[in-house]
Structure formats: structure tokens, C-alpha cells
Amino acid sequence: METKEKHYPEKQVVERLGVQMEKMNTPPVHSRIFVLLLLVDPPYLSFEEIQEYLQVSKSSVSKYINAMLEQGTLDYKTFSGDRKRYFYLKLDDLLDKIYAGATKFSIISELMQNCYRERQNLDSPDVNEQLRELAEFFKFLGEGMENLVNEYMKKKQE
Amino acid sequence: METKEKHYPEKQVVERLGVQMEKMNTPPVHSRIFVLLLLVDPPYLSFEEIQEYLQVSKSSVSKYINAMLEQGTLDYKTFSGDRKRYFYLKLDDLLDKIYAGATKFSIISELMQNCYRERQNLDSPDVNEQLRELAEFFKFLGEGMENLVNEYMKKKQE
DNA sequence: TTTTTAGTTCGAGAAAAAAAGAACTAAAAA
């Protein structure tokens, strides 16, 4: 049983920042759980607390909690004498998400490369060249991003 | 009236690469128009040609053509004595899309920063510090990406 | 002037995604 007093954010704030987070194609309930855990103090909550604060269904909480656990965005700890799990954001691991973001560039890079291959036998050297360049560019960018992440992590360790 | 013979890609290929493009949250018809224009030779088509090749409704073609025109992904040219517009991809301008992609990092950076501000009065210095760092990191990353794009463009000009 | 062309716009319907609710389960507590 938790005795320490919790400081919940104002619901309005969670809504506002939740909407902000939706802009990155994150579903509403997912966004609100994320933001809530980002704002509450101490920075962890039980399933029940999340559900009651947000006033959403258990199944939605379950769904997104599990999604975030799988993604590695979330983790939980327990307290002895208390069966509940207390969920918190693994903020450190957001870096992994960035790596994943770099994946989009690989997707588009591969798309371009595939198109380039398809065109090989056609005679529009200009377009072909443009495609080749684009594929290269997106690859360059994806790799560049990886480097940026590494660079930052290194700098942080000093 | 266009007389030059067109080389259309195989429909299967457009489907396959279209599906690949859907992976980046692009709607089916949008993806297929994009891929078709990427593969056809010469690299432009009329509204009608797009519609007939893809076997979709005029309204869908209209919708995504206009979306792409607004986005700047697409442009068109005309030929004298021919009322039709011939649409082609503005591949050069994909760079702008990348800039836009960097925007996502600003979104998340701002989200973190907002959360950081909200927490100022709470006493979990560790979490607060982590948030501040994350905001900083995403900003770093967004800016780093801009630099990468600029770097590439500069290198290309040589 | 009438007709055709090259699209656009406006519902309506289908399909997919998100959320809800109710029934269930496994482990712990009583």
C-alpha cells in the first residue's frame, strides 16, 4: 500500500499536452497515459490510478500499457506487500525510438532504390539519376541520424 | 495530344511498391499515384491516364492530386493544343519533406519542454533533469538533421 | 449557342482504427 501523497497534474494540462502528442500519430489514450506519467509525482502510477484519473476503460489502459511495455517505452516496479504494478516511463530508452525513427528513412530509401531498379531498362537517364541520388540521400540521412544519436550519447557520458 | 509512346510499369510492381509506401502512413491511392509517377516513362501522366491505369474513382485521383500539389510533392505542365495537365513528381522538393520530418523532433522536444515547465514546482529533481535533457536532445537532433540536409545539398552542388 | 472536356465537390458507404464494456482468469488474501 502506497502512503506517500501523489501530485497529479491538472487534467486540462494532460489534455492539452496529450493533443500535442497526438500530432505524431499517437492514439489519444496512449498519448494521455504517456503525458500523465511524464507529469505525475512521484513518477509512477498503478493501472487503477491511471484508469481512474483518465476515466477510460480498463481495456484501453491494458492495451496501451502493454503496447508501451512491448515498445520498451514503459516499465514497472512493485512494492512489497502490494500486489499492484507501478508503471513508469523508461525515458532513457526514448533513444531507441529515435533509432526506430531512422527506419522511416530506410523505408523510403529502399522504395527509391526499388524504383530505380525498375527503371534501369528505360531510357530517361535524368529521372533514373535523380532516383539513384534520392535513394542515396535517404540512406545518408538515416545513417547521419544514427551518428547524431551516438554522438549525443557519447557527449553525455563525459 | 500526346503522341510519344508511354512505358507503363507493370501493375504488380505498382501494387508491391505502393504497399511498401503505405508503411509510412500514406493512403493506398496516394501511394499508388506516387509510385506510378515514379515509374512511368516519360515521367508524367494526365489525370485520365492515372485514373484509368489505377482503376480508381475520379474523386480519389482528384483528392490526392490536389493533396500532393498542396504539399508540393507534385506539379504539372501542359502542352500547347492540349487542355490536359500532365502531372509529375517534384522529386527535388522531397528535401522539403525531410525538413518537415525534422519537425517531428521539434514537436516532441516542445512536448518535453512543456512537461518540464509543468514540473518545475515539484520536487523530483531527477525526473525534472531527465526531462530537461530529453528536450535538449530532441532539439539537438532536429537541428542536426537540418544540418545534414544542408550538408548534402552543398556537397551535391559541387 | 450547345456540347464536350477536364476536372471538382458533395454526400454516402465501406473499411479500418480506437475505445468501451462485460465476462473471464490466475494469483493472492481471507
Place this chain on the structure above:
DNA sequence: TTTTTAGTTCTTTTTTTCTCGAACTAAAAA
């Protein structure tokens, strides 16, 4: 052993997104 707790799973409902078709429009052609 029975009950409660802490969730999970499955089905249904709601919402949103995508696509279509039919009616419309503005400019050009006849």
C-alpha cells in the same frame, strides 16, 4: 475453500479514414 484483486481477453460500439459515384462547373471546342 471462498473471495478479492489486478489485470486480460473477447465482442460490440463508436469514430475516423478512405473511396466511390453522381451531380456539378468553368473553360474550350464545335
